[in-house]
Amino acid sequence: xxxxxxxxxxIGWFSIVRLGTVQAAIGAIVMLATSLLNRVMVVEYSIAAAxxxxxxxxxxxxxxxxxxxxxxxxxxxxxxxxxxxxxGILALGTLLSVDATIMMASxxxxxxxxxxxGFSMIGLGxxxxxxxxxxxxxxxxxxxxxxxAAAISWTMMVAGIxxxxxxxxxxxxxxxxxxxxxVASLVVLVAFCAAALALRGLERNSQPVATDAPLIDxxxxxxxxxxxxxxxxxxxxxxxxxxxxxxxxxxxxxxPFAGFVFKMSPGESTKLAGVQHSGILLGMLISGAGxxxxxxxxxxxxxxxxxxxxxxxxxxLVGLSFAAVVGPAWPLKANVFALGVANGVFAVAAVGAxxxxxxxxxxxxxxxxxxxxxxxxxxxxxxxxxxxxxxxDQLRARIGQDGVAxxxxxxIEAAMFVIAALIATATNIAQQxxxxxxxxx
Numbered sequence: 001x002x003x004x005x006x007x008x009x010x011i012g013w014f015s016i017v018r019l020g021t022v023q024a025a026i027g028a029i030v031m032l033a034t035s036l037l038n039r040v041m042v043v044e045y046s047i048a049a050a051x052x053x054x055x056x057x058x059x060x061x062x063x064x065x066x067x068x069x070x071x072x073x074x075x076x077x078x079x080x081x082x083x084x085x086x087x088g089i090l091a092l093g094t095l096l097s098v099d100a101t102i103m104m105a106s107x108x109x110x111x112x113x114x115x116x117x118g119f120s121m122i123g124l125g126x127x128x129x130x131x132x133x134x135x136x137x138x139x140x141x142x143x144x145x146x147x148x149a150a151a152i153s154w155t156m157m158v159a160g161i162x163x164x165x166x167x168x169x170x171x172x173x174x175x176x177x178x179x180x181x182x183v184a185s186l187v188v189l190v191a192f193c194a195a196a197l198a199l200r201g202l203e204r205n206s207q208p209v210a211t212d213a214p215l216i217d218x219x220x221x222x223x224x225x226x227x228x229x230x231x232x233x234x235x236x237x238x239x240x241x242x243x244x245x246x247x248x249x250x251x252x253x254x255x256p257f258a259g260f261v262f263k264m265s266p267g268e269s270t271k272l273a274g275v276q277h278s279g280i281l282l283g284m285l286i287s288g289a290g291x292x293x294x295x296x297x298x299x300x301x302x303x304x305x306x307x308x309x310x311x312x313x314x315x316x317l318v319g320l321s322f323a324a325v326v327g328p329a330w331p332l333k334a335n336v337f338a339l340g341v342a343n344g345v346f347a348v349a350a351v352g353a354x355x356x357x358x359x360x361x362x363x364x365x366x367x368x369x370x371x372x373x374x375x376x377x378x379x380x381x382x383x384x385x386x387x388x389x390x391x392x393d394q395l396r397a398r399i400g401q402d403g404v405a406x407x408x409x410x411x412i413e414a415a416m417f418v419i420a421a422l423i424a425t426a427t428n429i430a431q432q433x434x435x436x437x438x439x440x441x
Contacts, residue, residue, distance in 0.1 A: 009142060009209075010140060010141050010142030010145060010209045011202070011206050015140070015202055015206065016137075016141060016148075016152055016153075017152060018198040018199070019137050019149075019153060019198070020152045020153045020155070020156035020157075021156060021194055021198040022083065022087075022133055022199060023130075023133065023153045023156055023157040024156040024157055024160025024161075024163075025087070025191035025192065025194050025198075026087065026126065026129055026130060026157070026160075026191075026195070027160040027164075028160040028163065028164035028187060028191045029091060029094050029164075029187065029188055029192075030090070030094075030122070030126060031160075032098070032164070032187060032188070033055075033056075033093075033118075033119065034056050034059075035165065036165070036168060037052065037098065037101045038053075040101055040175075040180065044175060045101075047104060051112070055097075055116065056119070056382075057382045057383075057386065058123070059122045059123035059126070060378045060379070060382030061123070061378070061382055062119075062120050062124055062127065063126060063127040063374065063375060064375045064378060064379070065127050065128075065375075066127040066370070066371035066372075066374040067220065067224060067371035067374075067375055068371065069082060069127055069128040069131050069367070070132070070135055070365075070367030070368045070369070070371025070372075071365070071367055072367070073135055073365075074135070074365030074368055075365075078203055078204075079132045079203060080136070080203045080204075082129070082132035083128075083129045083132045083133050083136070083195070084195070084196060084199065085128060085129075086125045086130070086132065087125060087192055087195055088192070089121050089124050089125035090122055090126055091125070091188045091191075091192050092121060093117075093118045093119065093121025093123075093125055094118070094188055095185060095188060096117060097114075097115055097118030097119055097122065098118075098180060098185075100112075100115035100117075100118055101115065101180075102180065102181065105177070127371075127374065130374065131367060131374050132367060134354065134355070134366075134370045134374070135365070135370045136203060137153065138354070138355040138358035138359055138366045138370065139208045139209060139359065140203075140208060141209065142209050143209070143356065146302075147305070147348070147349070147352040148289065149352075149355065150287075150348045150351035150354075150355060151288020151352075152288065154284055154347065154348055155281060155284050158280070158281060160191075164187050167187070168183045168184070168187055171183050209359065220368070223365075224372065232360070232427050233360075235423055235427040236353065236357055236373065237373060237376050239420050239427060240350065240354075240376045240377055240380070241379065242380075242423065243310060243350065243416070243417065244381060245380040245383065246313070246413045246416035247343060247347070247384070248380060248388075249384045249385065249387060249388035249409060249416075250409075250410075250413060251385040251388070252386070252389040253388045253389055253392050254269075254272070254273065254336070255269040255272065256392070257320075257406045258272050258332065260402040261324055261406060262327065262328055272332070272333065272336055275336055275337050275340070276336045276343075278337065279337040279338065279339065279340020279342075279343070279344065280340040280343050280347070281340075282340070282341050282344060283309070283340060283344020283345040283346075283347075284345075284348045286344070286345055287305050287309065287344065287348040287352075288348050288352075302352045302356060303353065303424055303425070303427065305346075306349040306353060306421070307424050308346075308349075309342055309345035309347070309350075310346050310418070310424065311421050312341075313414075314413075314414040314415075314417040314418050315414075316338050316339035316342050317339065317414035317417065318410075319339075320335060320339070320406075321410040324403040346417075353427075354369075358370055388409050391408065391412070392406060392409055395408055
């Protein structure tokens with residue numbers, strides 16, 4: 001039997017920006033661990049790069065707990081407590097990791113053990129706060145606003161990372177251990193306070209968009225089993241893993257590619273990374289604004305934007321494959337900028353689809369679904385960059401040709417984006433009418 005249930009209007013744009021502020025705060029804190037501490041360990045303390053790389057991979061591994069936190073937030077009365085609780089763990093873990101990094105100036109095993117504990121807390125905090133935040137966003141934003149909400153949230157996250165990196169970088173010179181501790185503490189404090197203020201009263205003063213959301217009283221194993229028997233949710237999990245694996249494989253090889261093949265200096269290759277991130281931001285804005293306009297006027301769904309972003313990313317990666325052979329004559333900056341735009345379109349469309357599919361569960365809540373997809377993304381991010389770097393290193397060592405080594409990885413990435421697009425075509429990401437939602441009884 002099918003009936004329809006009236007849904008709430010959803011939160012307004014200002015509330016969406018407030019939730020984006022929380023995402024920015026999470027990104028700002030995580031930046032300290034994954035970027036700043038990585039550089040300090042390798043450059044200032046001459047620690048093997050494998051140590052920070054392993055710690056970052058470990059924090060992604062810990063995020064396999066995301067389904068647990070998402071399911072628990074589904075069963076609780078308020079998700080805000082899970083967001084703030086996770087951010088508290090994230091903040092403490094980051095400060096602990098800063099202390100461990102400073103202690104690495106003197107040799108010994110204790111600083112490494114302390115760093116493992118700190119990065120474990122970072123993984124737990126990100127998983128808990130990030131999953132509950134996305135679940136809150138999915139349950140409170142109306143259907144036609146979800147593409148723009150995804151764009152706002154992710155754009156603000158990138159902005160939070162950029163601002164935190166710029167501010168901390170400007171106050172760290174000349175580098176001292178006391179400066180590192182003070183700057184990191186201030187970034188963590190400001191980010192946590194900003195998130196707490198942004199969340200104040202938001203959940204209490206709003207209602208879920210779908211008033212027919214199921215009451216989740218099943219154990220986690222049963223909930224995950226129900227999610228996996230949902231064909232659309234299962235295929236979307238495959239899509240998230242494959243697409244994010246392709247997305248992250250270039251993270252550690254783009255700048256070395258520019259150096260080895262195009263003879264760019266470290267400063268020039270760093271600027272190239274900035275060009276890519278500028279393209280990503282533009283792609284996010286295009287996907288978010290375009291998706292909302294088309295959804296309002298024509299009932300357009302996120303799937304077409306996902307497919308467009310994936311195929312465009314594949315085409316740009318094929319271009320980089322040619323660049324690896326052609327060399328300096330190739331318009332590298334334009335190619336990398338276009339790749340960033342395509343990546344941004346796909347990324348925001350994918351997040352918008354997550355927000356949409358998260359509310360489609362009949363026997364599972366938004367948090368549990370977001371947790372499963374977040375875990376798939378964490379696995380992909382944790383292995384993607386490392387896999388791309390390992391393939392390049394092995395091919396360079398065996399065949400002795402830099403261009404061919406990079407060309408192979410870019411071609412693999414392009415093929416994976418095509419596979420992800422094909423999976424997306426078979427996934428039911430149907431656009432629902434904003435005012436009503438069909439419920440199976």
